[in-house]
Structures are given as C-alpha cells and as structure tokens.
Amino acid sequence: MKKSRIFSYIYIGICFAFFYLPILVTMVFSFNSSKSLTKFTGFSLKWYGELLADGEIMKAVYVSVSVAIIATIVSTILGTVTAIGLSKNRKVVKEWILNINNIPIMNPEIVTAIGLMILFSSLKITKGYVTMLLAHIIFCTPYVITSVYPKVRSLDPNLANAAMDLGATPFQALTKVIIPMIKEGIYAGVLLSFTMSFDDFVISYFVTGNGVQNISIIVYNMTKRINPTINALSTIVILVLVITILIVNLVPMMIKKTKEKQRNEKAC
Amino acid sequence: MKYFRNLVKPYIIWSFLMIVVPLLLIVLYSVTTGGNSLVNIQFTLDNFGKIAEPIYLAVFIRSFKIGLITVLICFFMGYPLAYMIARFSEKVQSVLILVVTIPMWINMLLRTYAWISLLSDNGIINSFLVSLGFEPVTMMYTDFAVAVGLVCDFLPFMVIPIHTSLSKIDKSLIEAAYDLGANRVQTFFRVVFKLSLPGVINGVIMTFLLAISSFVIPKLLGGGQYMLIGNLIENQFISVGDWNFGSAISLLLAVVILFLIHLMKKMDPDETEEG
Numbered sequence: 001m002k003k004s005r006i007f008s009y010i011y012i013g014i015c016f017a018f019f020y021l022p023i024l025v026t027m028v029f030s031f032n033s034s035k036s037l038t039k040f041t042g043f044s045l046k047w048y049g050e051l052l053a054d055g056e057i058m059k060a061v062y063v064s065v066s067v068a069i070i071a072t073i074v075s076t077i078l079g080t081v082t083a084i085g086l087s088k089n090r091k092v093v094k095e096w097i098l099n100i101n102n103i104p105i106m107n108p109e110i111v112t113a114i115g116l117m118i119l120f121s122s123l124k125i126t127k128g129y130v131t132m133l134l135a136h137i138i139f140c141t142p143y144v145i146t147s148v149y150p151k152v153r154s155l156d157p158n159l160a161n162a163a164m165d166l167g168a169t170p171f172q173a174l175t176k177v178i179i180p181m182i183k184e185g186i187y188a189g190v191l192l193s194f195t196m197s198f199d200d201f202v203i204s205y206f207v208t209g210n211g212v213q214n215i216s217i218i219v220y221n222m223t224k225r226i227n228p229t230i231n232a233l234s235t236i237v238i239l240v241l242v243i244t245i246l247i248v249n250l251v252p253m254m255i256k257k258t259k260e261k262q263r264n265e266k267a268c
Numbered sequence: 269m270k271y272f273r274n275l276v277k278p279y280i281i282w283s284f285l286m287i288v289v290p291l292l293l294i295v296l297y298s299v300t301t302g303g304n305s306l307v308n309i310q311f312t313l314d315n316f317g318k319i320a321e322p323i324y325l326a327v328f329i330r331s332f333k334i335g336l337i338t339v340l341i342c343f344f345m346g347y348p349l350a351y352m353i354a355r356f357s358e359k360v361q362s363v364l365i366l367v368v369t370i371p372m373w374i375n376m377l378l379r380t381y382a383w384i385s386l387l388s389d390n391g392i393i394n395s396f397l398v399s400l401g402f403e404p405v406t407m408m409y410t411d412f413a414v415a416v417g418l419v420c421d422f423l424p425f426m427v428i429p430i431h432t433s434l435s436k437i438d439k440s441l442i443e444a445a446y447d448l449g450a451n452r453v454q455t456f457f458r459v460v461f462k463l464s465l466p467g468v469i470n471g472v473i474m475t476f477l478l479a480i481s482s483f484v485i486p487k488l489l490g491g492g493q494y495m496l497i498g499n500l501i502e503n504q505f506i507s508v509g510d511w512n513f514g515s516a517i518s519l520l521l522a523v524v525i526l527f528l529i530h531l532m533k534k535m536d537p538d539e540t541e542e543g
Contacts, residue, residue: 008352022382037385085275108481115290138286170271219377234378
C-alpha cells in the first residue's frame with residue numbers, strides 16, 4: 001500500500017511538472033539579464049522596464065483589460081436579467097432560448113469567430129475596437145446565463161410576489177430580494193466572463209481590424225522574433241490570474257472555517 | 269410574476285441577431301458563390317465538393333489523426349492522474365483539482381509561446397541534452413511539438429470529468445467486489461473502470477473536439493506549413509479570401525462537433541435527467 005502511495009506522489013508530480021513547466025520557464029526567464037531564452041545569465045528587471053516602455057504592448061494591455069471589464073459588466077447585466085426572466089416564461093420559450101444560448105458554448109470558437117466576422121462585414125461595420133467588444137459580449141453572455149440560471153431556478157417562485165405584496169416595487173423586489181439570493185451564480189458568471197474575455201484569441205483575431213490588438217493577438221504576431229518582454233508580460237498576467245483564482249477559491253473556504261469555529265465556540 | 273417575464277425580450281432579439289444570424293450567414297455563404305458581394309450570388313454545392321479534393325482531404329485526415337493521438341495520450345496520462353487524485357482525502361482532492369485547473373485559466377497563447385523556447389533547436393531541452401552528451405533533436409515544427417502543445421493544453425479536460433465520475437463511485441461497491449473474491453485487477457476493470465465510463469466518454473469527446481478545431485497551437489508549434497482544419501479555415505478567410513469555401517469547411521466542422529456533443533449528452537445519464 002505504502003509503495004503505491006509513493007508511486008502516485010511521483011506520478012502526480014510528473015504530471016504537474018508537465019503542466020507548470022512552460023509557466024515556470026516563462027517566469028524564470030522574464031528575470032534573465034540577457035536576451036537568451038536558454039541560458040540564465042543573471043537576475044535583472046530589464047525586461048519589465050522594456051515592457052513598460054513599449055507603447056504597442058501597453059496599448060494591447062489597455063485593450064485587453066478595458067474590453068474584459070466592459071464585456072464583463074454588460075454581459076453580467078444582460079445575462080442575469082435574462083436568467084431571471086427565463087424562469088418566469090413558458091417551457092417552450094425557455095427551452096428555445098437555452099438551446100440557442102448553448103450554441104456559442106458548444107460550437108468551436110473558430111466557427112463562432114467567422115460567423116461574427118461575416119456578420120460584421122455584411123453590416124458594413126468597420127472592424128476594430130467596437131467589433132471586438134461586441135463579440136466579447138456575445139460569447140460571454142451565454143456563460144453568465146448558464147451560471148446564474150440554475151440559482152434562479154432553485155429560488156421559491158413566490159419570493160418576488162411576497163416582496164411586492166409587502167409594498168416593494170418590481171424593481172425593488174428584483175434588486176433587494178432576488179439578486180442578493182442569486183449572487184453566488186452572478187459572481188461565478190463575472191469570473192468566468194472576465195477570464196474568457198481576457199484570454200480570448202480566436203474570436204478577437206477574426207473580428208478585429210485597424211491595428212487594434214489585445215494581448216493574445218500581439219503575442220501571436222510576436223512569436224516569429226524572440227522577445228523576452230513577452231515573458232515579463234506573461235509573468236504579470238499569470239500572477240494576477242493565479243492570485244485572483246486563489247482568492248476566489250480560498251476565501252470562501254476560510255469564511256466557512258471561521259464560521260464553523262464560531263458555531264463550535266457558541267455550542268460550547 | 270408577469271413583471272419579470274419581459275426581461276428575456278432583449279436577449280431574444282440580441283441572441284437572434286448575434287448567434288442565429290451569423291450561423292445562417294455561414295450556411296448561406298457555404299452554398300453560394302460570388303464571394304462577399306451579396307448582389308450576384310449563385311447557389312451551388314461546389315464548395316462542399318471541393319472538400320473532397322486530395323489536398324483538402326489530407327488536411328482532414330491529418331486533423332483526425334492528431335486529434336486521435338491527442339486523445340490517446342490524454343487518456344493514458346489523464347486516467348491514472350484522475351484515479352490517483354481520487355484516492356486522497358476530500359480536502360486534498362479539491363486542492364489537487366485546483367492545481368489541475370489553474371493552467372486552464374491562463375492565456376493559451378502565453379503557454380504555447382513558452383513551449384517554443386523549450387522545444388526549439390537551441391532551446392532549453394536541447395541544451396540540456398547536449399550538456400548530457402546527447403545529440404540535439406529537432407522538435408519544433410513536427411507532429412511531436414504539436415502533440416505536446418495540444419496535450420499540455422487539453423489534459424485537464426480529460427482529467428476533470430474522469431475525476432468527477434471516479435469520486436462519485438460508491439466505495440462499498442469496491443469493497444463488495446473484494447468480498448466476492450475479485451482481485452485488484454478484476455475490481456478495477458469490472459467495477460471501477462465501468463462506473464467511470466461516463467467521465468471517460470466526456471473527456472475523450474471534449475479533448476477530441478478541442479484538438480481538431482484548434483488552430484493556434486498547430487500554427488505556432490507546427491509552423492506555417494502545418495495545416496489542420498482550423499488553419500485551413502483561417503487561410504480561406506484571412507489570406508486566400510475564399511469565404512464561401514471557408515464557410516463550407518466551418519459548417520462541416522460545426523455539424524461534426526455538435527453531433528459528437530449530442531452523442532456525449534445522450535450517454536451521460538446525469539445530463540439527460542436535467543434536459
């Protein structure tokens with residue numbers, strides 16, 4: 001039994017090494033003092049300095065962050081409102097909307113991308129920042145709906161009526177009763193759409209134009225040349241994402257623990 | 269009640285315009301000629317016939333081959349990983365699964381970029397080999413590099429569904445198998461593996477879908493000449509400009525993938541109950 005335990009530690013270790021090797025290499029070489037991507041010649045923050053000085057990359061960072069923030073806000077509102085409305089509709093309507101909603105989730109990204117590319121060019125919309133933003137809202141909203149809708153469905157359908165009987169306006173019933181009860185689903189939707197938007201390459205690549213680039217597109221265009229500033233950029237992006245994910249996952253666990261402790265103390 | 273019913277209306281219009289119309293446009297482009305001018309279109313099925321031409325057929329065959337290789341490697345690496353993770357206590361399991369999922373959240377482009385510096389001719393792996401006295405190996409721009417990139421990116425999609433299936437298995441069933449005289453190998457193949465099949469099917473289909481429709485990894489690690497279905501579509505839209513043929517390939521890809529997902533949902537008992 002003990003032998004197989006050791007074996008599984010080793011195997012899990014190898015698999016994790018495979019997952020994290022590229023990430024680790026990127027991080028280590030972002031602190032390299034020379035341009036070499038194979039020999040570590042000494043510690044320096046040179047590439048971080050160059051990153052900040054590189055106007056093109058900083059512009060891409062701005063595009064990625066601003067698109068992700070706006071797309072997250074719009075798709076969270078649209079998705080939440082739709083999910084709440086869905087539960088009050090007839091079954092046929094519900095099923096139709098959910099099925100259509102599933103199309104962008106299941107379809108390969110490249111098919112969604114070219115569909116939107118054809119749509120924007122048929123409508124004669126100039127491709128650029130606006131089309132990228134629109135596309136991101138389009139593919140983020142279905143994820144918000146799928147994470148919020150199950151929460152709405154588990155609510156007591158009479159809650160909103162009770163609130164309104166007690167004198168709340170429909171808007172108050174929505175913002176003071178329903179939304180606080182489904183907030184976990186909304187948070188999941190926010191996290192999902194922000195990371196989906198921030199990481200997206202395929203859809204952005206097909207719907208952008210006029211030299212508007214996000215981080216993924218700029219990395220794609222830079223792979224021909226060795227450029228350690230990309231490593232510095234990666235390191236920052238990875239750290240921000242990992243810290244966010246850890247906070248999102250660990251904080252609820254810690255809150256649960258302290259609550260349990262308090263309960264135990266009270267019980268004593 | 270009726271106050272909230274209308275809340276779906278904006279999304280009905282939005283999803284029709286932004287999800288249904290683009291799909292209809294792809295269908296329209298795939299059965300017509302005349303490129304981007306919608307004035308003088310002619311209906312034809314030539315675009316689909318063109319797919320059967322040897323050069324394009326070779327792309328499809330190569331995509332399926334790479335897809336299958338990726339699935340096989342992911343399965344033989346991922347099943348043991350999921351199995352070993354499932355044997356830990358629940359707390360440890362959730363941490364290990366978090367470690368598996370974190371790479372999925374990190375930009376795919378950035379991770380693939382890192383593989384270039386690892387695999388290139390004078391990259392890290394090769395300089396390591398040389399320092400040990402071996403000959404350097406060409407890895408970039410080969411099937412090997414593409415497979416490494418695909419497996420590294422899509423392995424979590426195999427591990428997570430299998431782990432979910434394995435952790436749902438009632439432990440008393442395994443004990444019952446032992447009590448009835450089965451040895452460890454028999455218990456594994458006749459009980460555990462069979463009960464984890466929904467997860468396996470889910471993982472196999474997911475990784476296959478992702479692998480055959482990807483175009484970034486083959487392009488970066490396989491080089492400009494390396495063509496998979498995704499690259500062929502990109503080529504038609506970005507460089508060749510034959511949107512009609514590109515649409516036909518996309519439509520075919522979408523149909524194959526939606527069919528496979530439908531199949532997957534049918535085999536998964538949890539999904540059908542809800543639907």
